[in-house]
Amino acid sequence: MERFFASDNCSGVHPEILKAIEAVNKGHVVGYGDDIYTKKAIEQFQKEFGEDVDVFFTFLGTGANVTGISSVLNPYQAVICAESAHINEDECGAVERFSGSKLIPIETHNGKLTVELIEPHYKAIGFEHHAQPKVISITQTTELGTVYRPGEIKKITDWAHQRNLLVHMDGARIANAAVFLNIPFKAFTKDVGVDILSFGGTKNGLMYGEAVVFFNSHLAQNYKYIRKQGMQLASKMRFIAAQFDAYFKNTFWQNLAKNANEVAQYLADEIKVFPFIELTQKVESNGLFVKLPKELAEALQEEIFFYDWDESNNVYRWMCSWDTTKDDVQSMIRLIQQKAKHLQLI
Ligand SMILES: Cc1ncc(COP(=O)(O)O)c(C=O)c1O
Numbered sequence: 001m002e003r004f005f006a007s008d009n010c011s012g013v014h015p016e017i018l019k020a021i022e023a024v025n026k027g028h029v030v031g032y033g034d035d036i037y038t039k040k041a042i043e044q045f046q047k048e049f050g051e052d053v054d055v056f057f058t059f060l061g062t063g064a065n066v067t068g069i070s071s072v073l074n075p076y077q078a079v080i081c082a083e084s085a086h087i088n089e090d091e092c093g094a095v096e097r098f099s100g101s102k103l104i105p106i107e108t109h110n111g112k113l114t115v116e117l118i119e120p121h122y123k124a125i126g127f128e129h130h131a132q133p134k135v136i137s138i139t140q141t142t143e144l145g146t147v148y149r150p151g152e153i154k155k156i157t158d159w160a161h162q163r164n165l166l167v168h169m170d171g172a173r174i175a176n177a178a179v180f181l182n183i184p185f186k187a188f189t190k191d192v193g194v195d196i197l198s199f200g201g202t203k204n205g206l207m208y209g210e211a212v213v214f215f216n217s218h219l220a221q222n223y224k225y226i227r228k229q230g231m232q233l234a235s236k237m238r239f240i241a242a243q244f245d246a247y248f249k250n251t252f253w254q255n256l257a258k259n260a261n262e263v264a265q266y267l268a269d270e271i272k273v274f275p276f277i278e279l280t281q282k283v284e285s286n287g288l289f290v291k292l293p294k295e296l297a298e299a300l301q302e303e304i305f306f307y308d309w310d311e312s313n314n315v316y317r318w319m320c321s322w323d324t325t326k327d328d329v330q331s332m333i334r335l336i337q338q339k340a341k342h343l344q345l346i
Contacts, residue, residue, distance in 0.1 A: 003321075003328050004304040005267075008173070008260060008286060011321035014205035020246035021207065024238045033057065033237040041241035044248035045199075048185050049213060054220035056212045057240045058232035061086070061172045064198035066094045067230035068212040069135055069168050071223045072196065075100030077134035079168075080118055082108045084143045086170055098230060102131040110281060111142025112152065115159045122163065136160050139170040140188065141177045145264075145287035149181070150188045157193025166219070167193065172200035172210075175257035176285040190215045201247060205256045205322045209240040256322035260286035264320040267329045274336060276345050280315050288318040299339040304332075 004010065029035040038057070045055040058064045065087050069079060079095060081088050083105040087095050095103060106117050113136065124130035136156060141147050157167045169189060171177070174197075178185050189197050197213040212227070214220035227233050234240055247253045268283040271290070278291040292300075294314050300306070309317040318332075340346045 003324055004306065005288075005318040005320065005324070005328075005332065006304075006306045008203040008319050008321040010319075011205075011323045013207040014256065014322060016252065017206055017243050017246055020242045021239050024242040029238055031235040031237065032233060033241070035238050035241070037238040037245065038241040041244040041248075044245055045211065045213060048248065049190055049215070050186065052215075052217065053190070054214040054217055054223070056220075056223055056227055057234065057237060057244070058210050058212060058227065059208055059234060059240070060232065061170070061198060061200055061202060061210050062091045062094055063230060063232040064200075064210040064212050065091065065137075065168075065170055066098050067223070067226050067232050068196045068198055069095055069137060070099035070101070070230070071226040072166055072219055073099045073101045073134055076131060078102040078104050078131035079135045079137055080104045080106065080113070080121055080133050081137040082106055082111055082113050082139065082142070084108065084111050085137060085139055086143060086172065087137055089143070101134075104131075104133065110146045111139065111144035112146055112148055113138055113156060114152070115155050118156070118159070125163075133165060135166050135168050137168040137170060139172070141173045141180070141285040141287075144281045144289060145283065145285045146281055147177045147180045147284040148188070150183070150192045153188055153194065154192040157195075161193060166195040168196045168198070169194045170198050172198065173203055173285060174200055175204045175253045176261055179254060179257040179261050180284050189213075195219060201244060201253075203321075204247075204253060204260070206243045206247065209243050211244065257286070260320045260322050260324060263324045263326060263329060264288060264318075266326055267318065267320065267332065270329055270333050271336070274340065274346075276340070277336075280313075286320045289315055290318060291315050293343070293345065295343055296336070296339055296345060299343065300335060303335060303339075 088105045199211040264286045281289040309315045
């Protein structure tokens with residue numbers, strides 16, 4: 001199979017994005033973001049979020065999370081997050097290393113934090129023997145493909161702000177969430193009290209490039225220094241900027257995320273005929289979490305690559321991307337049929 005279902009970062013770069021990179025590949029411009037292309041890209045963000053936001057580009061999603069979160073923390077402070085959060089599971093302890101701060105991971109059944117889940121972990125405030133919670137980090141869409149509704153986010157931000165905490169959103173897949181919710185980015189970030197956003201692009205057709213967006217200028221004060229220390233300040237910034245400029249033009253991002261979400265839904269519908277495959281999460285974006293007989297998963301993995309998600313419970317992750325097609329889904333269905341027959345599951 002030319003395309004498979006391992007991750008939305010296994011896909012390539014959308015040709016329009018490549019064209020945008022090519023188009024700015026001429027002459028000399030000043031480095032480190034002091035150029036016209038970066039200015040234009042920031043204006044695109046300001047159109048989405050309002051003129052009062054501060055926008056900084058980074059190379060990586062991990063880089064956006066780590067530098068964004070670290071920029072508002074003292075080392076004795078802590079970050080509350082879901083146990084499944086990328087910052088907790090998949091960033092090799094980078095937040096802890098870079099900020100010196102502790103993460104407080106909370107178990108969830110669907111990747112979403114709630115005030116009820118957070119509350120028991122907000123304790124020992126003012127007690128010098130305990131790290132002091134300062135940031136709550138949520139992921140949209142979650143690592144389990146579920147999507148926070150604006151009201152769910154508002155409950156968390158209200159609760160946080162009453163306690164002088166800040167809310168960070170890891171939006172590596174924010175475009176998939178916006179398409180699912182069918183509302184502007186702003187309606188489930190700035191408008192509901194999110195303070196800092198890691199805005200993703202790589203998983204939705206960019207070559208590389210993410211942005212840290214601050215919704216309160218006061219919080220952005222130290223960020224430029226932290227980004228540089230965090231090795232996320234691109235000297236040839238125009239090539240990240242050009243990608244984002246193209247990404248926002250004519251809501252191009254929307255077509256890409258819409259495709260990924262729709263194909264994921266199609267795959268979810270098509271696997272309904274297999275009684276031995278069970279979805280463990282609602283399909284709200286571009287990922288499926290499926291429980292399969294282990295022997296079937298292994299047989300499929302001999303042919304195509306996908307990740308084990310929860311090995312002890314035989315749960316696997318299938319992701320769709322901006323370029324996944326219905327034909328890819330049909331090839332996957334045929335493969336499942338063939339392997340399942342061979343294993344006498346059907
Ligand atoms: C939820 C989430 N956040 C952040 C990232 C950042 O990834 P990277 O540092 O690989 O760009 C990822 C990538 O898998 C992710 O899934």
